[in-house]
Amino acid sequence: MSRTLLRCDDGARTFWAVQFGTMLAPLDVPAESTGALLSDDWHAIWDVGQKDATLPLSGVRVLAPVTSGQQFLCQGVNYRSHVEESGLKASDFPFNTLFTKASSCITAADAPVVRPSNVHLLDYEIELGLVLRRDLPAGTRVTPDRLHEWLAGVTIVNDLSARDVQLPQGQFYKGKSFRGFGPVGPGLVLLEAQEWQRWPQLRMRLAVNGQLRQDAYCGEMIHQPASTLTELASLHDVFAGDLVATGTPAGCAARAPGKLAMLAMRHLMSDATKWRLFVKKGRGNPLYLRPGDQIRATIRTDDGAIDLGEQTTAIVTP
Known part of the structure; x- marks a missing residue:
């Protein structure tokens, strides 16, 4: 158990x-x-x-159950629903999109998060976090039935993101690594061998001010844990205690404009104009996080047998 x-x-x-x-x-x-x-x-x-x-x-x-010296590895566009709401096609992303967040952004599940004064488009992303049980040697091939040999457990991650930094500047690391932009926990739920087979049944839910924004099962992810660990082992060193955030489903504040608007932006506007309009429109979007907002995030199986607890994050002013 x-x-x-x-x-x-x-x-x-x-x-x-x-x-x-x-x-x-x-x-x-x-x-x-x-x-x-x-x-x-x-x-x-x-x-x-x-x-x-x-x-x-x-x-x-x-x-936070993951200490700041560990690697904070992330997957992007890993749920079809999120790809589509971003105005993209899953077929255009046959590869696993990997990036990192600064480990210094990790904070407790109930810690308040400061929205920096230069950030106006602050977004939320609930994600299933995987924590390595042991070092992952170069060339390791991980299979779905052997996840328990390499992973210790699972935890809740909120990949908070400054969209007005991340997207116009094309810098995932910079837009996602402000201090506090990585609530993790509250706990690290350690799973036994047979329980690892239930990870697709884990249901992620995130609400802002009581309004449900994200609701999806982890089994919907495109690049699943075994293949992701195998790919990471082929790229660089991964160590015990490192955290892998596996991507977010639909429901984020950032949404793609309509097809006609996207066509005009792609062919009739410079990049500078396109992103200036993106930020201007986004500042009127009530879904982006503002000081005073309260986030509640949970991940659990529907029968409650595996329950990762609850995050309660307040957004505050500097």
Whole structure:
């Protein structure tokens, strides 16, 4: 059965714990990073039980379960519904679109996020996060039935994005890496071998101010975990504790204009004019996040057997 790993702060120390309902079983391990914990103390995580849960969850502050020194790897245009709402064709993206976010943007699931003063088109993207259990050697081929050998667990990621930086400047890293633009958690849900076969049944939901914006099953992703891990292993080093955000479905604030408008923009306008109009129109779009907005994000199976918890993010002024 899955179990939820938390990184906590009680005001005196930061420590790791396993959650049992409203109680915590602290782990007596020295690991400071997610990678060190999963590499060196995997058995310690599974050795604790309900009887060891002596600390109330209400007495601690829950931090992001992925520490800032880990790689934050991302997939783009990985759901057909999101490709289509972006005015693109899935057939034009037969490849896996990969990019990174700065690990310094990782923040807790309930931490407020500052919208920078120069950002006006702040968007949300709920995503399933995969966390590596061990280092992924070069040339590793991962198959769907062996995910448990390479992945520790899953977590909720909100890939917050400044569209007025990302798109006009063509810079994913810059538009997605402001401090706080990566809420992760609340916990890292560790899955057993048979449970990994249920990842397609995980349902992602994100609401803003109580209005449901995104609602989709993870099984709809185009480039799935096994093939993505295999491709990453062919490109560069990937380590225990690293985070892979697997893309977002439809429902984001950013939407493509109509076909006629896109045709005119493509053939009759310079890039500078096109993006100036994009930003101008976007500033009137009420779906973009503004200070005072409240985001609620969940990922779970419909039967509740695997539940990644809930993110509650408030957007605030600098």
